Amino acid sequence: MSLPWVRFDTSLPDHPKILALLEMKDGHRAAFVYCCALAYAGKHGTDGQITRPSLSRVNGRPADADRLVQVGLFDVEDDGGWRIHNWANRQELATVTEMKRAAQRIGGQKGNCVRHHGPDCGCWREQA
CATH class of the missing domain: 1.10.10 (Arc Repressor Mutant, subunit A)
Structure with a gap:
């Protein structure tokens, strides 16, 4: 990465x-x-x-x-x-960079779910 x-x-x-x-x-x-x-x-x-x-x-x-x-x-x-x-x-190892990016993707999915579906939806868990 x-x-x-x-x-x-x-x-x-x-x-x-x-x-x-x-x-x-x-x-x-x-x-x-x-x-x-x-x-x-x-x-x-x-x-x-x-x-x-x-x-x-x-x-x-x-x-x-x-x-x-x-x-x-x-x-x-x-x-x-x-x-x-x-x-x-x-320097940052490639595996560390990938783990950070994966965590950011999950955070983005959760934020979008909460924003568009409400705090109780949880559909972001299925995507992760």
Whole structure:
């Protein structure tokens, strides 16, 4: 399930891992790839996984991913792709997003039932 947003820490520009990237040749590219990877993972509900085929979708090259692994912003996955380090600790997981949306749908159905049929109807329970 996709997110329309991701948490983007305001201290990112001066985070030690980003500063380490900026000291490397083409590190500024890798830093941009990291930002794009955050957005991509949120949009597509990948829970931080960046597959090899999707690397180009985040404007990245294998060398950029290698730099991100080197500074600890990406973790290598067994399938040859990567996972954004600490994604589950800092971002909302796709299952959580889906549960929230399901609860909102049920709340909307209940509200519509009460509004249009009265407080004793309960037809929203059949739809849930």
